[in-house]
Structure formats: structure tokens, C-alpha cells
Amino acid sequence: MSDEDADRDDSTSEEIAGHDDPPDDSVQAVVGRVRDRVDPDESERERLEAVADRLLERAAAAATERCPDADVLQAGSSARGTWISGDRDIDVFVRFPPELDRETLEAYGLEVGHETLPDGHEEYAEHPYVKGELEGFDVDIVPCFRLDSATEIRSAVDRTPFHTQYLREQLDDELAADTRMTKGFLKGIGVYGSDLRTRGFSGYLTELLVCEYGGFRPFLEAVRNWQPPIRLDPEDHGRTTFDDPLVVIDPTDPERNVAAVCSAENVARLQHYARAFLDDPDPEFFETDEPEPLAESELRRHLERRDTTPVAVRFDAPDLVEDQLYPQLRKSLDGIIQELDGRGFDVLRATAFANSTCVVFAELAVDQRPAVERHEGPPVHVKNHSREFYDAYVDDPDVYGPFLDGDRYVAERGREFTTARAFLESDQLFDVALGAHVATALEEGYEILVGEDVHALLPEFGAELRTYFEPTP
Structure with a gap:
């Protein structure tokens, strides 16, 4: 985001915050209560790290056996410390050198995936990968190319390691904790997820927004004053424009809007609930109860x-x-x-x-609807078109007219349905x-x-x- 945009957003927030905000301690009280739910405890962290280490070791051995220049890394929220307690996802990316052709990468990727997760199954995004479960954790083993820049990507998954690297440099412990709060809030109000059913906020987008605004509460304060279209450019690339209601230029790829999938409705939904929470903080905003079936x-x-x-x-x-x-x-x-x-x-x-x-x-x-419908023709003085209209209906026994209504021919014809x-x-x-x-x-x-x-x-x-x-x- 440009300095001018930042100044405008901050001044607007200050003007309104002084009038509408609840006492700071009421927001902090809710945050404190919710944080106990969203933050993984030490044993949960240790368990995830142990399983992730075991997966990385297996994947690295299988990958380097096939390609000595391959390497592996953990990606996603579990790699960045922004995962919510109870989340069970571990993403392992197997990176191959760019000299490898895509067909070989896909073949090696599946072999590594099956060797790492013997009970896994194949799924397909832009290319196939192996998905499975290990000790209660949902695991993806994803092959990609090891590139120097995200602008050189050959498929969308090639970006992910750059996202992980960028956010590790941006997130400290406090921002990671605020990211977990924000994800909990977005889940609670039903806008978390970049799948095309939800069309909401991805984990990466959420992390970028928290970093951009400096925390959970500053993010909500900014959101309640958003005036779409919103344009944020964390690294001031400043070269690409988009028509989406929310634009967040990917810090690692200036040609990409991270928020492209977000629907205007979900941007508005977030704004509604940001205002509602700041007006009346309550832990219920973080709860994701499914509706009971209608009787x-x-x-x-x-x-x-x-x-x-x-x-x-x-x-x-x-x-x-x-x-x-x-x-x-x-x-x-x-x-x-x-x-x-x-x-x-x-x-x-x-x-x-x-x-x-x-x-x-x-x-x-x-x-x-009635059995007949009105069909207006052109004004009579529009000679050729009006004559065509008149001739089309004058001998049709199922049509009322043509007759005049003002200066136009009108016919009442049978309605099809x-x-x-x-x-x-x-x-x-x-x-x-x-x-x-x-x-x-x-x-x-x-x-x-x-x-x-x-x-x-x-x-x-x-x-x-x-x-x-x-x-x-």
C-alpha cells in the first residue's frame, strides 16, 4: 500500500475509533478468552513438529534418491506458526531443479509421495500430488520446481515456497498470534477459505492482511472503514491494476492479486462483522456452529x-x-x-x-402468467421496420392486432409458457x-x-x- 493510502486509512480509523469503539479492555478480554482456544498448546505443537520432521525426512530421502539436487520444505500455516489449535494439516513441498521436465517432475513427485505416505491417494490440482493421513494429521506431498523468483513459476504451487519464505521474514510471535485470532474470526463468520465454494480469505491472504495492518484489532478497525475497491501493495510493486473489490498484490509476484477469489459479498460480510465485533465484542463471533436442519x-x-x-x-x-x-x-x-x-x-x-x-x-x-403477452413494435413512422412488424402479425389468427397504442404498433400474441x-x-x-x-x-x-x-x-x-x-x- 502506498504511503498516501496508509495515511488516509489511518486517519479515517482514528476519526471513527474515538466515537464508536468499546473500551479497549473489553476487546482484550474477548481476545484473551479466544486465544486460549485458537492457540495450540505446547504438547500440540510438539506433536505436529515431530510428525512434520518425520515426513520431511522420509520425503527428502525418497526425493534425493531419484534426483540428488532435490530438496524438501514444510509450507503452509504449520510452517509459519499461524495454524489454529485443532487444525491437522501438514504441507510438504518437494522441490526439483528447473532443468527437470514437467513429466518427470510429476512422475517423481508421485513416487516420492507414495513412498512418504504408503496409504496415500492421488489427487490433481495443476498436476498430480499425493494426499493422505499420518497419526491424525492430513498431509499433502506436493512436487514443484525450485525457482529463483515467483515470476518464473510454471504452475501455481511453485509460488508456495516463496510465500512461506516471505512470511517467515514478516511474522514475529505477536503477529503470528494475531493471525491465529484473525483466522478464528474469519472462520466464525464464514468467510475463511479460498475454495470456489466459499470464495473467501485464504490463509496466505489473511497473514498478509495482519502484517499489513499490524495485528488483529488494527485489521478490523481498518476493515470497518474500507471503501471498495481496496488496493493494498505490501511491497509497493505498483505496476499492475485489477478490477476486484479487494486487491492485495502478491509481494512475491506483482502480476497476481492474492484476493482475486474473494467475492464482493464476502468482503462486505467481513466489513459487517468487523463493525459488529468492535461495537460489541463477544466470543460468539469466533464460533462456527452449523445451522440445524429446517423442520x-x-x-x-x-x-x-x-x-x-x-x-x-x-x-x-x-x-x-x-x-x-x-x-x-x-x-x-x-x-x-x-x-x-x-x-x-x-x-x-x-x-x-x-x-x-x-x-x-x-x-x-x-x-x-396470462395466456397472452404484449409485443411492442416500432413507431409507425419508422417505415420499413414498422411494415415488417405489421406484416409479421396481420394474418396470424392467434394474434390480437396489430393495433395502435400511441404511435406504435402492438400485437398481443400467445405466451409460450x-x-x-x-x-x-x-x-x-x-x-x-x-x-x-x-x-x-x-x-x-x-x-x-x-x-x-x-x-x-x-x-x-x-x-x-x-x-x-x-x-x-
Whole structure:
């Protein structure tokens, strides 16, 4: 962030802090109580370190046997001391020299992974890696290239060692402790995680923000006064611009926005809860209780009270990882909403759920449209276009008109679909913008639920329906 930006943010915080902040000791009291929960105790640290050391030793032996110039390092929050008590993740990166071709790197990486974690299984990000469990810890063994600069990366995982190195230089014990507090807060309010289902704050982004603002409370004080778009540039690269609501230029790679995945909604959600916590500090902000499934009687009361028409398109979930599935679901949701709105059914609100099945769920303000719809033509004085419009309808026995309304031709023609169900059950559903795998799944079969039929969603999506019908920021 530039000096000018820093000065502006600090002055704004000072102006408001003097009016709205609770006594400092009330915030500190909550921080003290929560810190006992989020900070790993000595025995937990020692156990993680012992398991990590054993993994690093195994991985190093397997890697150097295949490539003498290879090395290994621990990455992620467990390497930086910013992991929360109860987190069970250890990331081991196996670095190979850049002269190695990618195909060989992938082959060596899998061999090293399986030798390090004999019971592990293969997963795929930009290239395959081995994932497994050792003594209660979730372990990733990830191959990457050992490069001189993050700007030379060949895949996203090549950046991670640079992130670890940078943050080790920035984080002291106090900032690491404040990072754990911040992660606990972000988890509690539901915005922690850079997966494409959550579209929130990654661990690396969280650590950068805490370093940028100097701690947990200064971060929240800055957040409550953010005016999007927010642009932070920790190393003053100053060369690249982005259109995202939150921009944090990667200190190790000026061409990358670390916060690119963050949705505008989650930035706003963080701002809402930052203000709420600073106004009234409470440990509940750090709690992550899952909603209870909505009961059938509760759903019935909501539907009666709202007097809308709920509709749902339900189909078997495509065989995709969540980071592939959710963007396709959102695209499909947007396409279906746009078409329903365009056909006059007035979508009040909509969302999508996924489990073993997927659901596009919408509430309609209008459930039945007339059998005819108005179609306005051009003004009569626009000679060629108006004549084409008139000629298109004048001999159609199913059309009322054409007639004049003011200076325009108007025709009232038969409406193609008078109910949302009729449209959703038709082949025209496949003409809207759908995710490719969603379209394939729909072609294999789907069901339409309207009105009280949506009660059938409760066994699988009761918690999601509670969140939908009892919304909070």
C-alpha cells in the first residue's frame, strides 16, 4: 500500500475509533478468552513438529534418491506458526531443479509421495500430488520446481515456497498470534477459505492482511472503514491494476492479486462483522456452529408467510471436485434466473445447493402468467421496420392486432409458457447459459419441484434451507 493510502486509512480509523469503539479492555478480554482456544498448546505443537520432521525426512530421502539436487520444505500455516489449535494439516513441498521436465517432475513427485505416505491417494490440482493421513494429521506431498523468483513459476504451487519464505521474514510471535485470532474470526463468520465454494480469505491472504495492518484489532478497525475497491501493495510493486473489490498484490509476484477469489459479498460480510465485533465484542463471533436442519413445519410456515412460489431444479451431482462444480452451478443459476425473469416470473431470490444431488432453487413472485403477452413494435413512422412488424402479425389468427397504442404498433400474441414449471420441463431449459457438466447432468434427467413439493429437499438440504429462509449477513 502506498504511503498516501496508509495515511488516509489511518486517519479515517482514528476519526471513527474515538466515537464508536468499546473500551479497549473489553476487546482484550474477548481476545484473551479466544486465544486460549485458537492457540495450540505446547504438547500440540510438539506433536505436529515431530510428525512434520518425520515426513520431511522420509520425503527428502525418497526425493534425493531419484534426483540428488532435490530438496524438501514444510509450507503452509504449520510452517509459519499461524495454524489454529485443532487444525491437522501438514504441507510438504518437494522441490526439483528447473532443468527437470514437467513429466518427470510429476512422475517423481508421485513416487516420492507414495513412498512418504504408503496409504496415500492421488489427487490433481495443476498436476498430480499425493494426499493422505499420518497419526491424525492430513498431509499433502506436493512436487514443484525450485525457482529463483515467483515470476518464473510454471504452475501455481511453485509460488508456495516463496510465500512461506516471505512470511517467515514478516511474522514475529505477536503477529503470528494475531493471525491465529484473525483466522478464528474469519472462520466464525464464514468467510475463511479460498475454495470456489466459499470464495473467501485464504490463509496466505489473511497473514498478509495482519502484517499489513499490524495485528488483529488494527485489521478490523481498518476493515470497518474500507471503501471498495481496496488496493493494498505490501511491497509497493505498483505496476499492475485489477478490477476486484479487494486487491492485495502478491509481494512475491506483482502480476497476481492474492484476493482475486474473494467475492464482493464476502468482503462486505467481513466489513459487517468487523463493525459488529468492535461495537460489541463477544466470543460468539469466533464460533462456527452449523445451522440445524429446517423442520417440515418450519418450512411450511415460511412458505405460507412469504406467499411466494418456490421452484427447484434437482439433478444428480456431476462427478467433479467442488472447485469445478460450484462455478458451473453459479453459471447455471444465473442463466436460469435470467430466463425466468425474462419470461415474467419475477425471481425474488435464488441460490444453489450441492451434495449427492444438486439443486437450483428460486422463489418466484409470479407463478402464473396470462395466456397472452404484449409485443411492442416500432413507431409507425419508422417505415420499413414498422411494415415488417405489421406484416409479421396481420394474418396470424392467434394474434390480437396489430393495433395502435400511441404511435406504435402492438400485437398481443400467445405466451409460450404460462408457468415456470412448463418452461423448466421444456427443452428450452437447455438454451440458457448452463455450465457444461450441469447441462450434461440435466440431459441425463432431472426433476422439477414447485410449491409444497420442495419439502422433498429437506432430508438432504435442511441446513441449507434454514440458511436460506433465515438469512443473516
